[in-house]
Amino acid sequence: MTVTVLLIDDSKLARIVxxxxxxxxxxxxxxxxAANAAEALSxxxxxxxxxxxxxxxxxxxxxxxxxxxxxxxHPRMPIAVITxxxxxxxxxxxxxxxxxxxxxxVTKEGISGFISGAALRLKKADV
Amino acid sequence: MNAHSIELDELxxxxxxxxxxxGVSRAAASLRKMVNRQVTLSVPSVEIITRKSAAALIGQRExxxxxxxxxxxxxxFSGRALLIFPESNGLSLVRAIVGEDMGEADLIDMKDEALxxxxxxxxxxxxxxxxxxxxxxxxxxxxxxxxxxxDLLFEVPGSAREDSFVLFLYINFSVHERDIRxxxxxxxxxxxxxxxxxxxSNFIDRVMTEID
Numbered sequence: 001m002t003v004t005v006l007l008i009d010d011s012k013l014a015r016i017v018x019x020x021x022x023x024x025x026x027x028x029x030x031x032x033x034a035a036n037a038a039e040a041l042s043x044x045x046x047x048x049x050x051x052x053x054x055x056x057x058x059x060x061x062x063x064x065x066x067x068x069x070x071x072x073x074h075p076r077m078p079i080a081v082i083t084x085x086x087x088x089x090x091x092x093x094x095x096x097x098x099x100x101x102x103x104x105x106v107t108k109e110g111i112s113g114f115i116s117g118a119a120l121r122l123k124k125a126d127v
Numbered sequence: 128m129n130a131h132s133i134e135l136d137e138l139x140x141x142x143x144x145x146x147x148x149x150g151v152s153r154a155a156a157s158l159r160k161m162v163n164r165q166v167t168l169s170v171p172s173v174e175i176i177t178r179k180s181a182a183a184l185i186g187q188r189e190x191x192x193x194x195x196x197x198x199x200x201x202x203x204f205s206g207r208a209l210l211i212f213p214e215s216n217g218l219s220l221v222r223a224i225v226g227e228d229m230g231e232a233d234l235i236d237m238k239d240e241a242l243x244x245x246x247x248x249x250x251x252x253x254x255x256x257x258x259x260x261x262x263x264x265x266x267x268x269x270x271x272x273x274x275x276x277x278d279l280l281f282e283v284p285g286s287a288r289e290d291s292f293v294l295f296l297y298i299n300f301s302v303h304e305r306d307i308r309x310x311x312x313x314x315x316x317x318x319x320x321x322x323x324x325x326x327x328s329n330f331i332d333r334v335m336t337e338i339d
Contacts (some may be wrong), residue, residue, distance in 0.1 A: 010170070011145040012138060017334050057148055059170045084152035084256075089165040104149055105260070105334075 003029045003122055004048060008040040008066065009055035009082070018053060018082065018106040025108060025115045037061035037069075044073065051118045053102070053111075056083035056090065064093050071097050076125070078118035082106055134320060139327045140173060143296075146257045146330070147171045151298050151311055154252035158300075161245065162223040165303040173296045175320070178281055181295040185310060186277035189213055195273050195280045196246025200254055202265035203326060204319040206294075208254055210246040212309030214274060217242055223305050243270040253311060261326045262333075281314065294320050 005022060009015045015033045022031060032049070034040035036058060043049065052070055056063035063081050070079055079099040083090060086103065094101040100114040135143065148171050155166045176184075185193070192214040199207055212220065221234060221241040247270045258265045273280060294315040301308035315323065 011141050011148070013142045013331065013334065014145050020335075057152065057168065057170055084149040084156075085168065086153070086156045087159040087165055089159075104152070 001126065003050045003119070004032060005029050006032050006034060006040060006043060006049045006052045008034045008037065008052065008058075008063070010035055010058045011055070014055060014082075014104070014106070018111070021106050021108045021111050022053075022115060025112055026119065037063075037066040040066060041069065044070065049077070050122055051078040051080075053080045053082060053114075055104075056081055056085060064090070064097070067094070067097050067099050071099070076121075078114070078121055080111070080114045082111075134175070134317075135324055135327070138331060139324060142327050142331050143323070144171055144173045146260055146327075147173060147253075147296050147298070147313075149260065150253040150255075150257040151300075153256050154249045154311070155300060157248050157252045158245070158302075161248065162220070162302055162305070162307075164223065164305055167301050167303065169299045171296060171298040173294070175292055175317075176295050177290050178293050178314075179278075179290060181293060181312075181314065182277040182281040184277075184295070184297070185211065185280075185312070189277065191215060192274060193277060193280060194242070195275075196242055196250070196270045197273060197280075198246065198250050198254075198270050199268040200265045201268075202258065203261075203263045204315060204323040206313055206315035206319055208250045209280065209312045209314075210249050210309065211277075211280065211312060212307065216307045216309065219305055219307050220245065220302075223302060223307065239272045243272050246270045246272075249311065254313075261330055263326060292317055294323070 007015050007018055019031050032043060034043055054063040054067050067079050067081050080102045081094045081099050082102045082104050084104040091101050102111050102114055155168050159166045193211055194214045194217045195209045195211045197207055197209045221238050251267055254265055297310050297312040299310050
């Protein structure tokens with residue numbers, strides 16, 4: 001089954017950068033993009049998404065709020081929160097959501113731990 | 128915003144906003160270490176507006192006297208970076224950094240020096256990471272502390288007219304559990320914008336291709 005990853009960032013450039021990193025690691029995964037939380041929630045409401053990668057600093061609803069809503073809807077979904085804002089509180093809140101913190105700008109190396117961990121979890125869930 | 132004055136296309140503006148976002152987020156993490164409290168940031172705003180409108184953007188939100196730590200930066204593009212907050216917050220910020228042990232008199236004595244150093248850490252953190260991502264070096268002047276209203280802080284010595292357009296980037300921040308809030312702003316004249324536009328477009332090309 002094709003794995004679908006939802007990438008949420010208000011910056012188109014940031015989506016391109018993260019999308020390329022994911023494509024380099026998992027070329028077969030299907031990538032869907034959303035520019036804000038509302039768009040992400042409407043996508044999640046209409047189609048199956050296996051994992052989500054969420055930017056922290058976004059207008060309206062920030063990435064942690066969105067991640068916490070996604071976590072409520074999907075207790076086992078692998079979720080990453082990406083930010084250059086490496087304050088302890090933010091990282092702690094990411095961890096409290098059972099999500100993974102990934103430093104911005106996203107690189108292939110920086111996100112590979114999350115991607116391989118997620119791939120493994122999804123494979124196990126499939127069996 | 129006057130649509131005819133925009134010289135960055137959508138993706139370039141997006142990339143610049145993202146560069147500022149990463150720069151300021153890293154700077155906030157440094158400030159968090161200094162004050163030992165969480166620092167909250169807004170989403171950055173990047174606009175090409177007149178100097179006068181830039182001053183008004185801050186001025187309309189702040190009625191009291193402002194204090195600013197400013198640094199000039201020079202390199203492929205040049206301008207001025209400012210850390211701005213209400214004057215009454217200055218002492219609270221220094222207090223948050225040095226802790227409760229220092230006496231009030233000593234604190235007041237070192238206030239400007241401490242603010243200049245704080246500004247230096249934050250502004251260098253922000254501009255430094257932007258310069259790194261653009262793969263160029265910016266030289267930063269020593270920080271200097273100014274007081275005044277927003278018109279005074281954004282004025283340029285010399286001949287610049289207040290209706291001349293500038294690239295104005297700003298973000299507001301606040302420190303948790305302390306009554307401290309302020310702005311990080313950058314002002315660049317339009318000739319610098321042309322050079323910045325080129326660096327941004329190189330940056331976009333790089334990030335588009337480097338993973339392939």
